Amino acid sequence: MNAPREISYPTYLELDTLLGLQRPQSAPEHPDELLFIVVHQASELWFKVLLHEFDQLIAHLGAFDAAAALTTMQRINTLVELVAHELSALDTLPPQRFMQFRGYLGSSSGSQSAQFRAIEATSGLRDPHFMAALKEHGPLPPVVARALERPTLQALFLALLAKEGRTLEQVYAEDGHAMLQMLAEAFLAYEQGFARWRFLHVQLVERIIGPDTGGTGGTLGAKYLTKTVHQRFFPELWAVRSKLYGRR
Ligand code: HEM
Numbered sequence: 001m002n003a004p005r006e007i008s009y010p011t012y013l014e015l016d017t018l019l020g021l022q023r024p025q026s027a028p029e030h031p032d033e034l035l036f037i038v039v040h041q042a043s044e045l046w047f048k049v050l051l052h053e054f055d056q057l058i059a060h061l062g063a064f065d066a067a068a069a070l071t072t073m074q075r076i077n078t079l080v081e082l083v084a085h086e087l088s089a090l091d092t093l094p095p096q097r098f099m100q101f102r103g104y105l106g107s108s109s110g111s112q113s114a115q116f117r118a119i120e121a122t123s124g125l126r127d128p129h130f131m132a133a134l135k136e137h138g139p140l141p142p143v144v145a146r147a148l149e150r151p152t153l154q155a156l157f158l159a160l161l162a163k164e165g166r167t168l169e170q171v172y173a174e175d176g177h178a179m180l181q182m183l184a185e186a187f188l189a190y191e192q193g194f195a196r197w198r199f200l201h202v203q204l205v206e207r208i209i210g211p212d213t214g215g216t217g218g219t220l221g222a223k224y225l226t227k228t229v230h231q232r233f234f235p236e237l238w239a240v241r242s243k244l245y246g247r248r
Contacts, residue, residue, distance in 0.1 A: 025104040032093055033101050039089050040110075046083040047115035050076060051143070054122045061156040064163050066179045073186035080193035087200045091207060098208050102216075109217025110201075114141035123194070124152035124233035154234045157187060168240045188237050198229045 010016065021041065024033035053076050060069040110116065117134060121144055134140060140148070151159070161168060161180065171177045171184060202225040205215075215221040232238060 024101075026101040030097070030101040030104075032097050033104075035089060036093065036098075036101075039086060042086060043083055044113065044115060046079055047113070047119060050079055050083075050119055051115060051122070051147075053079070054119070057153070058122075058150060058156060061153070061160055064160050066160060066183050069160075070179065070183045070186055073183065073190065077186060077189050077193055080190060080197060084193065084197040084200050087197070087204050090204055093208060095208050095210070102209075105216055107216055107218075109215055109219075111215065111217035111219065112137055114143050117141070118143040118147040121147035122150065122153070123190075124154050125231060126152065130231075152233070153187065154236055157183070157234075158236065168236055169243050172240055172244055184237060187234050191232065191234055191237070194233070195229055198225065198231075202226055202229065 022034055022037050024030065024037065026033050053072055057069055057072040057076065060072060111133075118141075120130070121134075126148070134144065158168070161171065164180065166174075166177065166180075168184070171180045202222050205225060206222045209221065211222045213221050215224070219225075
């Protein structure tokens with residue numbers, strides 16, 4: 001099938017629209033605000049791709065296709081590393097320069113990112129604290145509601161193991177389950193990668209606004225964010241290690 005003739009690089013990528021979406025609010029425009037906006041917008045674009053890849057992953061897990069799930073997890077893990085790494089662009093923003101335009105952000109805060117919450121919910125955060133925090137910003141955005149309707153990744157993975165007739169402990173303790181073990185390890189790598197994003201983000205926050213400054217979203221800032229670094233999507237994958245070492 002041929003593409004319509006008028007498709008070209010700028011029209012295919014909708015560059016006029018895309019490049020018109022960066023609108024610094026500071027007046028006169030602060031020279032660092034463009035970078036601040038682009039890092040956030042680029043992150044949101046990657047969050048969009050991540051959610052799309054999670055749809056694929058969930059379909060593969062639902063079809064008990066471990067090999068396809070592993071391939072998708074490898075892509076997801078690459079994307080998580082990438083989105084974490086791009087935070088470093090803002091390490092070049094000194095505190096006094098951010099202060100010069102922070103007031104123009106109003107009450108906007110990363111904690112209002114519906115896609116980020118949807119990624120967390122898809123991955124498995126369902127605890128009461130998380131659910132309460134979600135409701136603080138009003139009705140659930142559809143992307144989050146949809147994520148909450150689905151089983152967690154851990155539940156899907158355990159269902160796949162049950163279908164194969166084995167437990168997580170057997171996958172690690174016995175020989176011959178290479179594919180399932182690689183998939184389990186890919187989930188663990190995702191957990192680590194996500195925690196790295198959280199850590200790099202809180203370090204960035206401390207570097208720019210300090211450890212004791214509250215966030216524009218009304219939280220305790222870095223103190224709140226530090227606690228989130230220890231959240232886990234796959235408690236069973238961590239617990240199985242203790243089981244192997246004889247602790248239950
Ligand atoms: C100058 C750089 C940044 C500063 C000072 C900053 C500050 C903060 C603070 C203080 C919070 C806590 C919530 C609040 O009360 O506002 C927060 C949360 C958040 N920020 Fe940032 N941030 C920065 C860059 C970024 C970037 C580039 C992203 C990428 C999308 C991002 C995404 C988020 C998300 C998703 C949360 C919610 C995290 C959670 O609740 O676990 N932030 N940020």
